[in-house]
């Protein structure tokens with residue numbers, strides 16, 4: 001059996017300042033160690049519970065956060081960005097289950113670590129079929145399109161309480177932090193976190209074996225609405241023929257399925273980043 005793990009940073013324990021999140025950040029080294037530790041605990045427990053292959057998609061920012069020394073033999077690592085289907089790259093390779101680690105709440109969530117939806121600099125809100133989604137739901141729908149159920153989510157407590165309970169009540173959840181503000185959080189010791197993760201993985205595998213887990217499925221065709229942070233991102237996005245401009249910040253489009261919907265979304269975010277870069281050059 002093969003498991004897929006997508007790893008983000010903002011929902012990881014002890015990660016609370018911007019310096020944790022970027023390649024040149026003051027505490028980036030610490031963040032990489034923490035994320036690697038959490039990921040390998042989960043991968044090891046999956047292996048112990050019958051998964052002989054674990055695909056890990058390093059899925060924050062530059063997507064080269066996890067330390068590769070001591071990578072277990074059964075782990076295959078997806079690194080680097082841009083890449084197709086971004087945070088779920090690799091899930092398409094015959095994976096049986098998906099697990100999301102270090103995940104955080106969508107933009108605009110109260111007291112939630114680094115609340116944002118996929119791209120803090122460009123996206124205010126992402127709606128799929130009329131519902132505002134977090135990265136958990138975006139990636140969960142994409143995995144669901146490929147018939148892979150999400151069996152466990154670990155990250156910011158607010159995300160787990162808001163979106164995971166609502167959309168995937170079958171999934172095991174492990175809070176890694178309780179946020180006191182956007183840039184402050186309380187976390188248990190790594191010893192306690194490790195115990196909780198191991199128990200939750202074991203339960204999630206039992207749930208999967210007993211057919212107690214479901215797929216996250218978005219109704220087709222998929223209607224996607226994007227609210228940008230700045231109107232010039234929408235100006236560029238509407239160049240694509242399938243994209244309809246609603247107003248200053250909002251565009252929408254229809255996709256035949258979640259994978260197509262995800263790829264168009266990713267392209268529009270990249271176009272927005274490109275626009276930002278271009279304008280930087282003109283300063």
Ligand SMILES: [Zn+2]
Nearest residue numbers: 008009010060
């Ligand atoms: Zn991230």
